Amino acid sequence: RKEVEQDPGPFNVPEGATVAFNCTYSNSASQSFFWYRQDCRKEPKLLMSVYSSGNEDGRFTAQLNRASQYISLLIRDSKLSDSATYLCVVFPGGSYIPTFGRGTSLIVHP
């Protein structure tokens, strides 16, 4: 089993739709969790951190479920500019080296 798994998609949704991605991780001692956004042939950029209590930033909501070892990202009212690959990033406990999921591709169409 891979350390961090994501559905690669692509998720093809119309503008205004709500879309959700999940990411599962295998290391129960993992401490920190993030969602990054990556555009084609660009470096990943931090979208948001993920906390046990959940956190929201505008149209984006991230949640962590430690019991089931997954994190989620919800995007409401999708915009064309949201089209990108969303990477799940997990820091294993005691390590400063992150593990990346393969990313979930989102395509928002008019």
Add this chain to the structure above:
Amino acid sequence: GAVVSQHPSRVICKSGTSVKIECRSLDFQATTMFWYRQFPKQSLMLMATSNEGSKATYEQGVEKDKFLINHASLTLSTLTVTSAHPEDSSFYICSVGVSGDTIYFGEGSGVAVV
């Protein structure tokens, strides 16, 4: 502004030649830098951890003699792909962890070996 600068952004090289990628940390000193490789539609795969003043630590399956890493100063790490072949064509990204879990990435280098 950019925290980590990577150069070149794109390079095309002939099979059998070497290509060097530079990763610079701006405004701060980085004793450790990370080099990743990303194939199309795949995740970032850690290749090696670059340590200033000492040998790099390579991940399993990464040939240290093919991917030469030099971290001679606190602001510069270089990755040289030696005797490049078409299968080495990829997107190479460096990163620096400045504090805690914060990751700063370089802009990435697209390498095409023809």
